[in-house]
Amino acid sequence: MCGIFAYLNWNVARDRKFILEALFGGLRRLEYRGYDSAGISIDADTLKGFHGELVANGNISEAQFPFVFKKEGKVSDLVAHVYKEVSDQSVNLTETFNYHAGIAHTRWATHGQPSAKNSHPQTSGPENEFVVVHNGIITNYVVLKQTLLRKGFEFESETDTEVIPKLTKYVYDQLTKDKKGDEVIPFRQVVVEVLRQLEGAYALIFKSSHYPNEIVACKRGSPMLLGVKDYPESADQSADDTDPLSPKSPIISPANDAKKLDLPFLDAGSPASVTFRKEYFIASDATAILEHTKKVMVLEDDDIVHIHDGIAAVFHFNHDVRKEKAGRPDRVQRALHTLEMEVEQIMKGNYEHYMQKEIHEQPDSLTTTMRGRLTSGEGGKPKGVVLGGLKEHVDTIRRSRRIIFIGCGTSYHAALASRQIIEQLSGVPVTMELASDLLDRQCPIFREDTAVFVSQSGETADTLLALEYAKKRGALCVGVTNTVGSAIARGTHCGVHINAGAEIGVASTKAYTSQIAVMTMIALALGQDSISNREMREAIIDDLLRLPEKVREVLKLDEAMRELARELVNEQSLLVFGRGYNYATALEAALKVKEVALMHSEGILAGEMKHGPLALVDETMPIIVLATRDAIQQKQQSVIQQLLARKGRLIIVCTEGDSVKMCPSGKAKVIEVPHIADCLQTVVNIVPLQLLSYHLTVLRGFNVDQPRNLAKSVTTE
Structure with a gap:
């Protein structure tokens, strides 16, 4: 799991300092995806010539090979390192580039410990002829490395990525050795020959001194977006009025110059005659692009984007025939979309940390999640749920033999929290599967099954592999994600976006509660035709509409949770007991404390207390018991007495007014929360425990938004 970013300007004058800051800014936005090391590559000097002319004319000595700067640690460490290096080397920060391509990367280590040598960009050799940044894992890198070693290449890092630029250098040398006359080998052709040899998951960006002012980007199994910023051709036209998809735009339209666009490069006339102005941004996440442009293209698996002479050409590479020489990528068109989020959504504002901000945003994120999806019965209309993404498939899901929820981590807990209400309202058995375990067991899945894939990012590797597995077996596949255009959103037959807004903190908070709200609405949609549970459905709809206000009430416990965190800050372990709907709450609360406060914690099904966990109970072990008012509250009351x-x-977390009932002896600390429908109580109950985990982390001196060894979404197995 890493963050990749690239910036390319065409006919837009930018000095080196601006380019550096653009790359640093992109990395700061992506640092939640990896933060053990970072690196960038920019041009050392203005590169002369286009389309590889320097190579074709034998003048490669005139070119300046790219700078590569890498540093272990945070992006801030890289920034300080780069400015020190450019100062020591007397690099001119005011030099202006009308055309320039820079790439950047922030790493989450998979192969090799965090260090400068293992950081990206990885290069083809000392002269940095080919430079690559990579998100993902190359599964056959050992074989490729052994082959390249036999060819005389030397390796410095422990990464799987280093084979890619060295393989690119080898392929380029072979292709140029065999070329005829003034034949130009397109950059994308070199990359395609490299991709034929790669196995695994990747998002890749290539830069080369042989192809000045060009970038080739491609993806398979890892996210990537292309942002486009156009500049007006006349003074009375604003940049926002320019539509990159219009016939006037050279990005994809043959109407601009069909003959030129059909050729690998624009070789008729000098590039100086091209008057349009553009900036391109490539990133792992829309948050890195948003402050520059809202016009983005979501790349699909096996897409290759070749940006050259100001034109972004998209090709689709058939991965199934990648070994065949005849399998050449086809030119395709991809639609540009307008991002709906605002820059303010990815800023911390007045909050100290993203996690804190996102916890307090939950009333608003829940409102957004439900907006336009609930009919409250006003004007004589029946109360109900409208989920456009499921509309055509609801009957199929109702007829399923079973519904299988598949997810990882917090997303799995959200599904678990929703299991009971879906069974109650749909009458269909629901089973739970951790994506990795499902794959390890090769769990039987049938055509009569509905598989629901829950993922905040929509790019989680194990969940994606489970999706491919289920599709091959004919199951109806439903996606529940927070990311429009993500791999799961595109790969499932139908689904629902949770619309929680950008979530930057690694520990998921508002996405978790919005996932539960969405899956509760799915349960309502599945039971909508049933007369017998109409009263229950209408009561849940009423409480869904009240849910944001209930969460707002719970957020008033912030200071109380800070005080509780002070009492627990020096503890080594924490147990959380829950059952029914709140078993998921116990698991999620324990996970939050574990992942950000770095404190051992364990969520335990209260019904299993006597089967081992009771041995851990003594006067020093802090234990949280979830005992809010529901059908099994009496059982939790018994658990409390046995623990006391x-x-x-x-x-004890209990419903307002129940503190004496749940603990008449007064020997326990009590946290009171508002009451709501049983299936939504888990949303209310998790909020104070999110606050507790946040304050514990701050008091223990750890990084709230970037927990040790973790990244936002795991896009590698």
């Missing part, structure tokens, strides 16, 4: 009998150090 063994001098347990209890913290």
